[in-house]
Amino acid sequence: MAEGVSGSNRLSFAKPALQHFAKRSCRCGYVRSFSAHANPSHAVRRYAVLGAGFAGLSVAWHLLQHTNAKAPVCVDLFDEEGIGAGASGVSGGLLHPFSPKGRLLWKGAEGWSAAVQLFSVAERAIALDSSITDLTNTQLPIAEPLVWRRGIIRPAFTDNEIQEYKQNMMKHSGIPVELTTISGAQAKMLVPGLTVMANDVVFFMPQAVNINPRRYLQALWHACQTYARDASARGCAETKVVLIREHVQCLSGLPGDYDGVVVCLGAKVNLLPELAGKLPLSSCRGIVANLHLPLESGEELREDMPSILSNTWLAIQGTRRLVLGATRVRGSTELSSVISQNEASRALEELISKTAMIYPPILTWKVTSLSAGVRAIPPRTNVGALPLVGCIDEIVENYLRRNSCAEKNRPHFWLFGGLGSRGLIYHAWLGKKIAEAVVSKDEAILPQELKQWKYRTSVV
Template identity: 40%
Template sequence: MSLSYSVSPTISIRYAFPSRKITASPVHSLCSQTQPSLRCAVLGAGFAGLSVVWHLLKNSPKRLDLKIDLYDEVGIGGGASGIAGGLLHPYSPKVKLLWEGAQCWNESINLLKIAEEVANSRKCKVGESSENIETFFGHKRGILRPAMDIKNLTKLNDTCLPSCRIETLNTEEVQNLVPGLRLPLGTAFFMPEAFNIHSQHYLQALFGACENLVKESSTFGSGHRQLSFHKRSVSRLLEFEGEYDAVIICIGAKVNMLPEISGRLPLRTCRGVILHMELPDNIGEGYPDRGPSILSDAWIAVQGPRSLHV
């Protein structure tokens, strides 16, 4: 996963049934005096779906009665989002800052901190060590990107964010980080603030943060909040007609499986394969303890001294 999305970006669509009179903007409907309650279905429990749920719970008016049903046939973080490589940074494959990259990076860091707090609190309750907490959440190793052509030598430095710095390293400096790594142009770029997260664990923690928001809303003067997860598939949006005020679709490439939407969006899907590699304890040396993940034409997401995603 990255802000440039190593996997296909998840599509988020709000669907309103024609038979129901709903204002075009969900913000207006939330604030409307004639609608004291809101019932939403969110399809997909990946990066987009859980982010939508969290923001609905966090930003809805306190006195609003809000019911959210989350649907995913393979569970929380069980689809493409859950097996994403986990490399998080704000740059495109062409080494340019993404559109709204600064804001998206800051928002991503905020959600990571929220998920980390949930992970820490849950681990502490069962007596886990701080070392295991970091393993549960992710690996703050940074990301190393070898320069593959001359253009990269200037582009990376021209577009970097102060909050996600890019350091230029020579061959000797790279060898100190990853012994034996060969550089085509003798130069690499290191993003020390970039993340390699365990995608599924992050998503599970973010769902826990959503559950916490529901519990916190039970205070006096707040509207009723309800969040329910349903582990099942949805074959047609008409299944929900008359039940919800809005259906928010966050199921990525599977959106074309819904007959109400299939063929109506100019989508281009892509396919990827992720390989999990583990080195046996009795063979060779492991990856350096603080060695960065590597991003190039292919990528290596380091999960541990003897565990990699490629």
């Protein structure tokens, strides 16, 4: 019996006989059809991934890695707004494995290594295809890097904070990302204009990176397409990956015959009737600002200037651009990316005033645009706020029984959500884990810590 799957929760590993069903509608609004695979010995494994952010693109990539000559893989990626159009695409793109207090995050080392590997996949996709000239609304020339490897600094403000950081640093031996201290004088050499005293303590993560999130996701999507084409050329003609820009109204009405469906919708997950109110997630709306250093300033940032974490964060991109964030409105139900004039004014006032306290030169920068996104925040556990993963068949089936739209030959449904502000650190590592669990139909592959929500949450 699979770990964490018992009784009515246990996955059924016996493949039901494929049958042909006439088209019929369910209360959720979709017309659903079922068809048998013509060649069971060369069956195409078909998967639906809902959401084209960090989680969804990682899952799609790792599902494709299971392609082989006897079992091609077809992945349908559903997102009505396109690749990276949600909260993932407007995030700061800062990657490091530490908590705000300097603790190593749960599985932070594994998450870091997997993310760096996936960044390399995206970078290779661009490097190998010179025909890519537009990665949509990134505001970056194509020659600019996808990943900036400049490090991150975090000034310390109190003695208690310094002591706590130093205590946590002693536990970090053997991890791939160094957390060290530098003096205020050294920090000002790296970041001219930083308001720290010469003998202040500043924490420095020299290997930390920042990315352009939307451009990264577009490049990873291109890598998925390239992989599918190459697999087809090698003899897996039916291996495909397709972006379907349609709104998914409900899980039970997905227009296709899938072996598995993975829900990676972030804060929009509660819009699905089957899952509304069933997941221990809260929402947090945030606004980030894209800024440009005017040419008339006569200045440029140092090529090696690190990004900055403080009461706000500054993700440095190149010598004349940065992303500044983020405001936080917890419990917001506003999922639209549209920002009202009043919301924009309040956000800018908050971001600029907080940032100017630690980095006064921000006052000379010009705001070029604002972006908004809503993150799904998971509950805190004894090892931090962890994503939610697992098979959600029982939740879906209970909903269908209550609404009299149960059907046979239904796929397994899976959740990968609640990444909150940890999307970058966990998306690659957990995307691979989820893909392995989906393909093998084995929930025991997933870390037990990330499935605890299922046993604390009623699914009736």
